[in-house]
Amino acid sequence: MSGRPARTTPSALLCERLVIPRRRRVIAVSSGEESNGAPPTRGDGGELTSVDIEFVQGDITDQQVDAVVNAANSSLLGGSGVDSAIHRRGGPEILAECRRLRTDPYPRGLPAGAAVATTAGWLPARWVIHTVGPVWSPHEDRSALLASCYRASLRVADELGAATVAFPAVSAGAYRWPVEHAARVAVETVRASGTGVTLVRFVLFDDVTYRTFLAHS
Numbered sequence: 001m002s003g004r005p006a007r008t009t010p011s012a013l014l015c016e017r018l019v020i021p022r023r024r025r026v027i028a029v030s031s032g033e034e035s036n037g038a039p040p041t042r043g044d045g046g047e048l049t050s051v052d053i054e055f056v057q058g059d060i061t062d063q064q065v066d067a068v069v070n071a072a073n074s075s076l077l078g079g080s081g082v083d084s085a086i087h088r089r090g091g092p093e094i095l096a097e098c099r100r101l102r103t104d105p106y107p108r109g110l111p112a113g114a115a116v117a118t119t120a121g122w123l124p125a126r127w128v129i130h131t132v133g134p135v136w137s138p139h140e141d142r143s144a145l146l147a148s149c150y151r152a153s154l155r156v157a158d159e160l161g162a163a164t165v166a167f168p169a170v171s172a173g174a175y176r177w178p179v180e181h182a183a184r185v186a187v188e189t190v191r192a193s194g195t196g197v198t199l200v201r202f203v204l205f206d207d208v209t210y211r212t213f214l215a216h217s
Helices: 081-090 092-103 143-160 179-192 207-215
Strands: 012-020 051-058 067-072 115-119 127-132 164-167 199-204
Touching: 051 179, 051 207, 067 081, 067 143, 081 092, 092 115, 115 143, 127 143, 143 164, 143 179, 179 199, 179 207, 199 207
Parallel strands: 051 199, 067 127, 067 164, 164 199
Antiparallel strands: 012 051, 115 127
C-alpha cells in the first residue's frame, strides 16, 4: 500500500468553456526570455492546435489535469493561499523536490515570472508547475512579469508533454493584484501564447474572481 489517498472527482460549482484559436507562436521560460523564433512543440512531439479555455469556480487541488500551476513564492517552500493548499494536499514529495531545486539550480529562489515543475505528490494531477507572480505595485507596471508567469508555465508544460493545465489567478491573492487587471493579463497571455497544451482551465476560488475572469473570455 502506498498510502496515497484515492483520487476524487474534480469539484466545480460553475464552468464555462470556449475554444480560442492561436494567434502567435512566441513563448518564454522566464522573465524577459523569448524563443528564437522556432515554432514551439509539445514535449511529446505533438502539434500546435486550438486550445480550449475553461473558467471554473472550485478548488485547484481537485483538478484531474496533467499539470496544476502553483502560485508559489520565491522560496518554493510553501506559503499561503493556493501555495499552502497544494503543499498540504500534495504531501511531502512536493516539498522534498522543491528543497532540491533550492539547492540547484535556484539557491537564491525562483525569480518572479519564471516557472519550474515538480511531482504532484498526492494530487490528482501528474505535475505541479510552480511560478512566482509579481507583487502588485501602484507605482510600477509589472504586467510583463505577470504575463511571463503564464508563458513560462505553458512552456514548462510543453516540455513535460502536458496536454491539460489548470491555473489559479496568479498574484490576485496575497500579492494584491487587482482582479480585473490580473484576469485581463492572464486570459490575453494564454490566448496569445504558442503551445501544444490543448486545455487551459482557470480555477477561481470565489464568485467575484470567477465572474471577472469569465468577463474577459
